[in-house]
Amino acid sequence: MNKSAICILDYGSGNVRSVYNVISQLTSQVHISNEKKDIIASSHLILPGVGAFGAAMEKIRKLIPLSILENQIFGKKKPFLGICVGMQVMATVGREFGEHNGLNWIPGIINKLETDELPLPHVGWNNCIFKKESAFTRGFTGEPDFYFVHSFAYVLATVNNNSVIATTNYGTDFCSIIQKDNIYGVQFHPEKSQKAGKLLLTNFLST
């Protein structure tokens, strides 16, 4: 397993500590940083996230050296994982509190879940329905439950089918696991998803 140095990108997101805690259970080589040298020295990169799309994008643009990061992801092909809002910001646009441009790494639109009468936010454990095989989801059988906390998500119809690894239903089907080459995103919180979350993160570190 190549896990020489895991860099959890630091831009003041609320769940950094929880992501750090669970990755620490898998490897000792993990740090929280937004410094160029740590991003360059890393083998894997993780972008955590909670809260609103626009606020997250603003902080990411301000605090993370994006051209260095993009070079590592698209040039060096380092595995990258976006969690929750960290997944959403990879889209083209996000429509939470106005319209905000995303990073456009995996094209698509982030919009509010159309849930009819179900309460929002979507809080709790829900199952993933796998649509495509990936090394990222190796070892899972059936439809494993993960922990979600969100009101917005990748609108399925706006995502290239090849990128949809799993969907989840909450009033509507949305994209819960996305992948394009070495770039991965999950709408749920693997750091809060006990055994299933740990297996997924172990798979990520093995890619």
Next chain:
Amino acid sequence: MKKKRIIPILLLKNGWLVQSKEFSRFQNLGNPVTSVKRISEWAADELIYLDISRDNSYDLRRDDLGHPNRHTIFEILDDVSKMANMPITVGGGIKTLNDIQKRLAKGADKVAINTAALANLNFVTNSAKEFGSQCIVISIDVKLFDNVYAVMSHYGQKRTQYDPVTWAKLVEKSGAGELLLNSIDRDGMKTGYDIQLLNSVVSAVSIPVIACGGVGEWSHFAEALEKTKVDAIAAANIFQYSDQSVYLAKKYLYEHSFPVRPPDLMLI
């Protein structure tokens, strides 16, 4: 399909885990950190951690339990979040945005706010703007006065002007992400949830409601899931009585075909 959450609540008073009856009598249950480890192993869906200390002393005082003395809720939270890969809500004594920030930085996912919201509704709005609605749980303590429900503040000691439905709608409008609805009259009574109270609030709001207060047997969880549309069922005391309690509660509900996660055990 989304599963109904089964949530143990840990009550902390001056550094000790306690049991509560009608918000007024407390029995010491021991070290809170040891208990969190046990509950983590039983794969609870989530954990709510309420500090009901009336002052700011958290000294555990005993070294014989194999843990060093802890003096603040933050140190306890530090331990908890390292052990438990599960969602944690923390409540008790939260009055400022900084209070929230400090708890999130230590690994909490959500905070439960009660008295501070009743004192100033803008605090709910400001908290939701700063940290997102998903982070803000409003804890509502309710007591019956001659068949009239009233929202209580200050750990259930002071009656407010609000009835639970009015208050629930107000905090929802102000940006609350979830409600933790607790019946003081049922607290520690083991007679089951106040179904009428749950239904009145659930039908008035469109954010998730967590039921609390009164569970004395597993069938009380089932009753709430059958008769109400609550999003989650919580309890404190019952989870402290027996070994593997959370696992057994999930098993009971799973075998009775309720939409819950399959029972599981994790070794930590």
